[in-house]
Amino acid sequence: xxxxxxxxxxxxxxxxxxxxxxxxxAQSTHSGLELAYVLPDIIDPDLGSNLTERARxxxxxxxxxxLQELAQSVPRPNTSVETALLEGSPAPRLAQExxxxxxxxxxxxxxxxxAVERALLGSVADRLTQISPKPVVVVR
Numbered sequence: 175x176x177x178x179x180x181x182x183x184x185x186x187x188x189x190x191x192x193x194x195x196x197x198x199x200a201q202s203t204h205s206g207l208e209l210a211y212v213l214p215d216i217i218d219p220d221l222g223s224n225l226t227e228r229a230r231x232x233x234x235x236x237x238x239x240x241l242q243e244l245a246q247s248v249p250r251p252n253t254s255v256e257t258a259l260l261e262g263s264p265a266p267r268l269a270q271e272x273x274x275x276x277x278x279x280x281x282x283x284x285x286x287x288x289a290v291e292r293a294l295l296g297s298v299a300d301r302l303t304q305i306s307p308k309p310v311v312v313v314r
Contacts, residue, residue, distance in 0.1 A: 176254065178206035180308075181281045182268050182298065185211075185240045188283030190247075192313040196281040197248040197255075199311075205278070206254040209244055210271060211237045212264040234259065265301035272308045280310045 181196040183189040193209060200207040213233060241257040248255065260267050272280050282299045303310045 176206045176276065177203070177278045178208050178256070178276050179203075179279045179281055180208050180210055180268065180272055180277045182264070182283070182302070183209050183211050183241070183244055184283075185244075186283060186285070188285055188313070190244065190283075192281050192283035193244055193248045195311075195313045196279075197250050197253060199279075199281070200253045201249070201251060204252075206256065206276075207248070207250065208256045208258055208277070209241055209248075210258040210260055210268060211241050212260045212262060212267050213237060214264055215262060264298045265305060268298070268302055269305045269307065272306050277308055280306050280308055282310060282312055284312045284314045 179196045179200050181189075181193050183193055193207075197207055199205070237259055241259065245255045245257050258271065260271060262270075268280065268282075271277065280302065282302055284299050285297055299310075299312045303312065
């Protein structure tokens with residue numbers, strides 16, 4: 175079994191930087207790379223219910239395209255790259271994925287939130303560092 179680095183991606187510049195960092199680290203440690211995008215459960219405020227099937231399909235298609243583009247763009251000589259499309263609340267879902275025995279490290283990008291916004295809203299990176307069963311590297 176190949177050891178892998180789990181990288182949380184969302185299409186932002188910060189997550190792209192995290193993926194590039196993780197790809198270099200994976201290459202130097204002879205690890206695999208798993209790029210994971212989490213589709214959060216979203217409720218339509220107008221309907222008061224879950225997204226329609228069409229909206230869910232569009233969101234899923236967009237996530238698949240972003241994952242494939244990122245998997246092809248990160249530097250990875252001799253590094254296997256897998257992608258995963260997960261669903262749920264991002265930090266807990268990533269922490270759950272990190273419980274796998276082949277994952278040895280989690281890498282996530284940092285968003286530049288201010289102290290007040292972070293205190294009110296939290297961030298995936300902050301929460302993940304608290305609940306992940308594996309070490310987390312936050313890339314700035």
